[in-house]
Amino acid sequence: MGAGKRSKYFIKLVLLALVVLLVAVVRICSAQDNPSTSTIHEIAFFWLNLAIDILHLLACVIIVMGSILMATRYLVAKMKSPIKPIEFKPFARYLIVGLDILIGAELLATATAETIERSLMLFLVIAARFLIAFLIHMERKWEEIT
Numbered sequence: 001m002g003a004g005k006r007s008k009y010f011i012k013l014v015l016l017a018l019v020v021l022l023v024a025v026v027r028i029c030s031a032q033d034n035p036s037t038s039t040i041h042e043i044a045f046f047w048l049n050l051a052i053d054i055l056h057l058l059a060c061v062i063i064v065m066g067s068i069l070m071a072t073r074y075l076v077a078k079m080k081s082p083i084k085p086i087e088f089k090p091f092a093r094y095l096i097v098g099l100d101i102l103i104g105a106e107l108l109a110t111a112t113a114e115t116i117e118r119s120l121m122l123f124l125v126i127a128a129r130f131l132i133a134f135l136i137h138m139e140r141k142w143e144e145i146t
Helices: 003-031 040-080 089-112 116-145
Strands: none
Touching: 040 089, 089 116
């Protein structure tokens, strides 16, 4: 697969993600009350919650699109050569980026709503990201040894 073909797929992926984000922003804004008559605190709360929702959606889009891309790569590679092993490093990158964005969204959510449930969710997302990064690191070391 050439670099030009990859860049076309990447552009399509980015455009799809932007369309999904635009639809989400329109739906979220139409569902919220009109903040024009509210206080500064309510306006800031509205925009922070909007940013949190957009970050959650962006992270989900990145993880799902990475999963779809890796599944298609896997199927195509197995059709060409069923015996050759497949590298899953690109999927790990999608997963790590998606989880990093989720951590940012959870940090904002924890700052806006100081509840124990939000703090626990932040802890779980950070723990999942750490565990996945650790497993990827150990797998790379194991591949170097063998």
